[in-house]
Structures are given as structure tokens and as C-alpha cells.
Amino acid sequence: MIEVTGLVKKYGNHVAVDHLSFRLEPGKIYGFLGPNGAGKSTTMNMMTGYIGPTEGTILINGHDIVKEPAEAKRCIGYLPELPPLYTDMTVWEYLEFAAQLKNIPAKKRQESILNAMKMTGLVDVAKRLIKNLSKGYRQRVGFAQAVLGMPEIIILDEPTVGLDPIQIIEIRSLIKELAKEHTVILSSHILSEISAVCDEILIISHGRLVASDTTENLMHYMDSDAMLEISIRAPKEQAKNSFAQLHHVVAVLEATKQNEDDKHLNLTSFEIRTDGADVREAVFGICAEKNWPIYEMKYSKATLEDVFMELTADNKAHEEEMDEIKKSAEEAVKEAEQTKQANKEDDNESNI
Ligand SMILES: Nc1ncnc2c1ncn2[C@@H]1O[C@H](COP(=O)(O)OP(=O)(O)OP(=O)(O)O)[C@@H](O)[C@H]1O
Numbered sequence: 001m002i003e004v005t006g007l008v009k010k011y012g013n014h015v016a017v018d019h020l021s022f023r024l025e026p027g028k029i030y031g032f033l034g035p036n037g038a039g040k041s042t043t044m045n046m047m048t049g050y051i052g053p054t055e056g057t058i059l060i061n062g063h064d065i066v067k068e069p070a071e072a073k074r075c076i077g078y079l080p081e082l083p084p085l086y087t088d089m090t091v092w093e094y095l096e097f098a099a100q101l102k103n104i105p106a107k108k109r110q111e112s113i114l115n116a117m118k119m120t121g122l123v124d125v126a127k128r129l130i131k132n133l134s135k136g137y138r139q140r141v142g143f144a145q146a147v148l149g150m151p152e153i154i155i156l157d158e159p160t161v162g163l164d165p166i167q168i169i170e171i172r173s174l175i176k177e178l179a180k181e182h183t184v185i186l187s188s189h190i191l192s193e194i195s196a197v198c199d200e201i202l203i204i205s206h207g208r209l210v211a212s213d214t215t216e217n218l219m220h221y222m223d224s225d226a227m228l229e230i231s232i233r234a235p236k237e238q239a240k241n242s243f244a245q246l247h248h249v250v251a252v253l254e255a256t257k258q259n260e261d262d263k264h265l266n267l268t269s270f271e272i273r274t275d276g277a278d279v280r281e282a283v284f285g286i287c288a289e290k291n292w293p294i295y296e297m298k299y300s301k302a303t304l305e306d307v308f309m310e311l312t313a314d315n316k317a318h319e320e321e322m323d324e325i326k327k328s329a330e331e332a333v334k335e336a337e338q339t340k341q342a343n344k345e346d347d348n349e350s351n352i
Contacts, residue, residue: 001026002047002153002185007056009042009207016042018207019056026152029179031198032187035312039207040187041081044157047185048078060153074151077182081157083142087131091122091141094130098145116144120174136167143174147182154178156186160193172197191308195219205312218307226301228272228279229255234292236268242286243270248277267295276301 002024009017017039024030032040045051047058049065049072058065063072086094095113104112117123120140125133130141139159146154159175160168175197178184188194194201195215203211211218232239236254244252255269262269272279280299287294 001059001061002183003057003059004043004047005057005059007043007046007058008054009039009046009051010054016207017046017053020204020207020209021056022202022209022212024183024185026183027179028199029175029184029186029197031194031201032185032204033189033191033194033201033308034187034204035189038189038204038312040189040204041157042207043204044078044155044185044187045080048076048155049073050078050080075153077146077148077151077154079142079146079154079156079159081161083139083145085130085138085141088129090127090129091117091133091144092126094141095144095148099148102149104149112149113144115150116148119147119177120144121170134167136163136170139163139167139171140174143171143178147178150181152182154182154184156184158188159186160188168193203308203311210311211307225306226274226276226278226299228274228283229269229296229298229300230272230283230294231262231267231269231296232287232292232294233265233267234287234290238290239268239292240270242290243272243283246279246282246286248274248279250275262295265295269296 004023005021007017007020008015020039020043032043034040042051046053047060047065049069052066058072060072061075063075065072086097089097092113095116096109099109099112114123117126120143122137122140122144125137130138133141143156143159146156156175160171163171175184175186186194186198198215200212200214201218202209240252240254243249249272251271251273253271253273255271261267272283278299280297283297284294286292
């Protein structure tokens with residue numbers, strides 16, 4: 001089990017991880033999801049003891065990663081975003097080297113390496129130089145290194161980045177295979193990646209945890225929002241009131257975008273928001289009864305992607321704000337330089 005409490009990492013004034021707290025139970029696949037720069041790698045690097053936290057504690061099966069690093073690290077296998085593979089070694093040589101670093105006793109080494117290779121499908125390439133392997137196979141070598149010695153917890157940073165679709169499918173099934181015997185934690189900025197394999201998702205934005213739930217619950221949360229876009233020819237207020245009275249409808253908004261055709265036909269467009277229910281038939285019933293011709297109807301449910309965008313939305317606003325600050329700072333510097341240059345020219349003229 002992993003317990004993270006009040007975790008903070010600062011680089012100078014920059015807060016990369018901002019008071020993260022969570023608890024990860026054994027035997028599940030967890031996904032760290034967040035945009036680039038959200039703090040996923042920094043968090044993983046702290047959890048695996050690669051870098052120290054500025055504040056907060058990380059307990060790995062009860063061992064503090066800072067105070068008892070050897071005991072804590074023994075429970076973890078880590079595949080960093082850029083695995084440090086020695087490409088002039090063969091797969092076997094590299095795994096033997098990794099086994100020594102992990103202090104796996106000499107008597108057990110061969111068996112451990114063989115198990116890791118079997119698990120990751122590397123037995124046939126054991127004698128091949130790593131530099132002659134495809135990117136997918138190199139990633140497998142990184143995996144094999146992580147599972148060597150069968151640690152209880154496997155941490156994988158962006159495990160499918162740069163792989164082709166077939167390799168991605170292979171790595172995904174490998175992760176699911178691993179989860180039968182290990183707790184797996186992986187990170188990605190790709191939502192479909194995380195939702196395809198993880199039991200629970202932790203969404204991180206600006207170093208903060210903005211959501212943490214099971215993939216099903218997050219999906220269910222999305223289900224609580226649906227929208228029907230409709231273009232009809234009808235008296236605006238009367239139509240709006242009729243739709244608003246329908247069961248499950250939470251809001252009826254007038255859609256602002258209208259094309260020339262709509263104007264010509266004198267159409268009114270609405271966005272009918274519901275609590276997740278599909279109200280197409282009920283809306284059709286009203287329109288038919290009132291004889292309001294329907295020109296267009298489009299039903300949509302919020303997706304996991306929408307929730308991710310919503311939860312990390314301040315990210316974009318923050319970036320825009322930073323761009324704005326940077327732009328005005330650059331303008332101020334330019335202005336100051338121009339003034340300095342003008343003053344210099346004035347001085348030169350008065351000297352003449
Ligand atoms: N060694 C470092 N020195 C200074 N700033 C750093 C350092 N490492 C990371 N950062 C900053 O900390 C923030 C979090 O970075 P981190 O790599 O953890 O994000 P991430 O979510 O893993 O992103 P990505 O998906 O792009 O790897 C970023 O703003 C990054 O620029």
C-alpha cells in the first residue's frame with residue numbers, strides 16, 4: 001500500500017507538486033492522468049526515491065521512502081519515462097546487471113531473470129543486443145527490469161509513449177497481465193490510454209489532485225450530463241417554456257450561433273440540458289403536438305474527455321495568463337530599450 005501525505009516539490013519558486021495526498025491499495029491498476037507539466041513524473045520520481053520531496057511523506061508498505069529508502073525501494077519496480085538501457089549489452093546481460101543492482105541474491109538471479117523475461121515475452125531475444133531491438137521490445141526490456149525480483153508495486157511513467165498502435169496494444173495487455181500479481185501505477189497525458197487499463201484514475205493538474213475515482217464512477221459522473229441541440233420553427237418563448245417543463249430537463253438555453261439558412265427559415269435553436277436522460281422522444285412529442293417543424297436535432301452525452309478538459313481547464317487559463325504576463329514584460333523591456341536609445345541619441349545631439 002502507498003500512502004502519500006501533503007507531498008510538495010518546489011524547483012526554486014516553481015511549485016511542481018502542490019500538497020498531494022492519496023492512498024493506493026494493493027492489487028489495482030492506478031492511472032495518473034494530467035496534461036504535460038502537471039507534475040506526474042515529479043510525483044513518481046519522489047515515490048520511487050529518485051528525488052526527495054520538499055515537504056510531505058510517502059509510505060511504501062509502511063516504510064518511509066526518505067527515512068527507510070532500502071526497505072521502501074525493495075517493494076517497488078520502476079520504469080522511468082526514459083529507461084536507462086545500456087544498448088551495447090544483450091537483454092540477458094542488462095537484466096543480470098539490473099538484478100545485481102537490485103541486490104537479488106546470486107542463487108536466485110537466473111530464475112528471477114527468466115521469470116521476468118517470460119512475463120514480458122523476451123525469452124526469444126535474450127541474446128540480442130538491446131540496440132538491435134525495436135522500440136516496443138526495448139520498452140519490454142524496461143518492463144522486465146521493473147518486474148525483476150517481483151516487487152509488489154510496479155510504477156510506469158508514460159509506458160506507451162512513442163510506440164506504434166500494435167506495440168501499444170501489446171504493452172496494454174502486458175500491464176493487465178502484471179496487475180494479476182502486482183499493484184500497477186502508470187502515468188499518461190492520454191485519457192484513452194488510462195481509461196483502457198486502469199481501475200482508478202487520479203487526475204493531476206498544476207501539481208494538484210483535482211479528481212480521484214474509479215474509471216466507472218468517473219464515467220458515471222459524465223453520464224449525469226447530456227445535451228440535446230435542436231433547431232425548430234416555433235414561437236421562441238413558448239417553445240422554451242414547454243421544453244423546460246419536461247421531466248429531467250435542467251436548463252433550456254437559446255443557442256447563439258445561427259447561420260443564414262436558419263435566419264431565412266426563421267428558425268430558433270436551443271440547447272436542452274438534462275440530468276443525463278435522453279429526452280429526444282419527449283421533445284419530438286411536444287413539437288409534433290404543436291406542429292413545430294424540426295430541422296435538426298443532435299443528442300450528446302458528456303465524455304470522459306469532457307470531464308478531463310473541465311477539471312484541467314484552469315490549466316489553459318493559467319497558460320494564457322502566463323503568456324499575457326510574458327508578452328507585457330517583453331513589451332516593457334522593448335519600451336525601456338527604445339527610451340534608453342532615444343535618450344542616448346538626445347545626449348549625442350546636445351554634445352554636438
Ligand atoms: N529538474 C527540474 N527543474 C526545474 N523544473 C522542473 C524540473 N523537473 C520538472 N520541472 C517542472 O515541474 C513541472 C512538472 O513537471 P513533470 O515532468 O513532473 O510533469 P509531467 O506531468 O510528468 O509532464 P510530462 O507529461 O510532460 O512529462 C513542470 O512545470 C516542469 O517544467
